[in-house]
Amino acid sequence: MGRRTATLEPLPGMPDTIGRKPVKAEHAPPARTLDEAIRRSHDIIAEALDRFPIVARQALFSGGNDSTVLLHLTSHYLDSSAHDAVVHVNTGIGIEETREHVRDVARSWNLPLRELHPRDRYDDLVLGRVIARTGKNAGIRPVWKGFPGPAGHTVMYRRLKDEPLQRNRAQIIGSRGRTQKVLYLAGMRWGESERRMRNAAEIDPDGGIVWCSPLVHWTNAQMAEYRRTYLLPQSEVSAHLHMSGECLCGAFAKPGELDEIEFFYPRTAYRIRSLEQRVKAADIPACKWGQKPANQKTPKPGSIAGRLCSSCPAPLAGQTDLMDLWATQGLLTPANTTPTCASQVAA
Template identity: 55%
Template sequence: MTSRNKRRRPVGDMFPGMADRIEKRPPKADAEPEALTLDEAIARSYAILDRVLAAFPVVATIGLFSGGNDSVVVNHLFRSRVDAIAHVNTGTGIPETTQHVRDVVAAWGLPLHELRPRHSYADLVMGRVLSTRGKNIGRQVWKGFPGPAGHSVMYRRLKDEPLQRLRGQIIGRHGRTRNVVYLGGMRWAETDRRFRNAEEVDREGALIWVSPIVHWTDAHMREYRTRHRCNLPHEHAEHQLCWPDALPLNEVTVHLHMSGECLCGAFAKPGELDEIEFFYPHATKPLRELQQEAQDAGLTACKWGQRPPGQRKGRRPAGRLCAKCDGIEGQNDLLAEWRESGLITSGQYDTFTRTDEQRAA
């Protein structure tokens, strides 16, 4: 068993009401992880936000809702304690995920800030976005489809800039005398990167990033979903909102095991576009068309999800809202599940799991 799997596994067989913890101490944790029941983990989550609200002059608490499994839990948990929900519509994602967020937030009776980037993904890929600052003024911000080295540019332009703009709209020029809290769903148990870098509270000027479920284990997440999601043998309401307080379910996460709200492709796996296309061809059509445009324009990096030639494989920060962008494991296992359950045929499984070299042969 690897150290990573050992760290993330439950302490023992988990049943409702049992305690669980992360085995090793995350580098940015204040203390050694405690074994907590789900109710104790929830109480600690509330205490994290209470501590921030007591320490800083906060004018707005905003839940960040990507449509993914972890973000829906944190927003469901705090839906009565936030002022609004924010969703970044990157323009590259699966439309069903954005619609899921709209419908759920409306059902909760909360305001929704649906944010969009100033510049489109297509303009970034085609090199039509020019820098307006510093020594690089007038130069292309990026050109071609991004690999890992381009992820920071895509994250900053597609996600972070809209959120920074919202923060500016809320506080104006009041700076540190007024603060905005963004609640996110990062957890130490998600990935190695999150284990190393996530923390309960991360202050960035007048913006305070809070991860109130950072200490939750996978077992806590499973128990919370079992407790609040409708599992009755009946025809479910849309998004599985079968009663007012039910935990919603995004169909996209069932099919793809990710929210799909951003398909920049920087950390894409081989065959990922084919997988997405199987369920959501309308979402991949613009990306296929953009590939053709990039190829016609003679761009070197003209293929979505493929590391540009000469780009070194490195470990770069994935960004606060990109928990699943790097280090996703078990994709072939997921495809095998689809094959066994009849979602895909054996031929489709073979197509999805071929490497680029095998496809070209």
Template identity: 70%
Template sequence: MPMLPGMPDAVAGRPAKASARPPLRTLDQAIARSHDIIAQALDRYPIVARQALVSGGNDSMVLLHLVRPYLDSSHHDAVVHVNTGIGIDDTRQHVRDTAAAWNLPLRELHPRDSYEDLVLGQVIARTGPNAGIRAVWKGFPGPAGHSVMYRRLKNEPLQRNRAAIIGTHGRSQKVLYLAGMRWDESDRRFRTAAEIDPDGGIIWCSPLAHWTNAQMREYRDRHLIPRNPVAEHLHMSGECLCGAYAKPGELDEIAFFYPRPPTPSAAWKSRSSRPGSRPASGAWPHPAATSPSPAASPDGCALPARPPWPDRPT
């Protein structure tokens, strides 16, 4: 039975990181719970900056609309968008336009290492036993490579952003990252998402964790949240096209809606297949042999509930 506005709804089952099975809630009750979660994080930790992580997808715009009143505590408070360098320009522009329309400061972060260099095996490990010796990755990633792509393209700029705010004072000062992860989003998020997740100088907070898909739709309709045409066309935000969880034919689908300029993933697929180029570990995308163990991502990459094919060898 389809959910109607005002009807209570709940995530089915008990998520792995929830203290109890989420109860039935109307949208207004779900909103109240979201504010309670944020209040708990602010009361529990010495937060010196509040930032909303926005991928540009439709879910992240609901998050941003909900948390706007909290982004006024310091000059560090802002909307944060990680420009991975391999996203669709329309998504980045959607984030910029929405932040401007809602009169919110925007920080657009960029990774130190490029996707191009990662694919071509030109990013050498800087720490650990392989420091200065081995590439951290080479070739187009399968699901097992998602953790490398996430760390290099998204987490690294977020960590640098945190360091720029609090430096070495991670024990006495924290940055609150408000993210849009939800238990109802996928099987994977059902297992991994937490309402509040401290990580050194960063406090990850997912105030929408308990929201159902029906509640997200109701909120968007109630508040006329601007939708990203990229998400409407591709069913993902389009801000990270690393290919780790791509489905067969995905590049063709992207090119159908966004043919010019070509996606960086498509461009480097072409370059890596030229004579004399560094060989990739597999074509993008290309099926192969073993099952992956994907790492967590706070927001953005297209993460289906189950990988569309097994991982490829590296």
């Protein structure tokens, strides 16, 4: 699928190796060529398939750049059972253009798509309408109230992303988690953030789910080279906002992020600002999206952000400066920043 072109040099400043040892890695990954990185990825997937009784292989696709590389690399594994598919979690608080891009890519590449939806709506969570179903607060207290801030990310992740994935797993294997497993292929990488450096593993079994991160050892430079080599499509959201935009819970939003979203996607920003007014009218103190509530504690560094939330942590040090550097040097041009149509990549 796709075609190979001449190897391209990484932009200046992009790392071509991971500088230190990830906590969950047995050995610090050596510098590799792109072809070596690709072979290692397939070895990781083969190991997962050999070790566990996998009955369904599913590639998790957010619509962002990294998950597009993952999907292109793993698409030929999605043909072993009726449950094999591309999986996109529609959190209900994302940018619609991202969802359209996900559907377009799956259609263009002739891949089956499962679009999952959470049981609890984001609006109901921040308005305090989702009452605890288990534990000491069952039937009494809401699981959350107000916009999340960093400390509320775990609640949002579990309700908006993990719950539909667990329900999807249950629909496939039910209670047969000992003898049957669902393989979730995810795009987590050690080079993304401190959280990934601490928590991402190549293969991570979790009950009836086996999480597999075949790109975990890839560097930013290798990701960029792969995208250019195979002419992968880029969503307009990733081009504009440098994130997938599939989840805007706001837990780790950067200053001015909502204004940036409003510039490109005013309908999405209007939806969030309207929800702010509803939260404020309900006399809930945490009524500003993307702002940490005054009395909220900051999570400890390295705490788990959620397996699928690669864009939640703050940008890597120097990232903004590199973008400015590349623009100044004329390396960022319309040719390499304009989104490509999914139809340009052959299935």
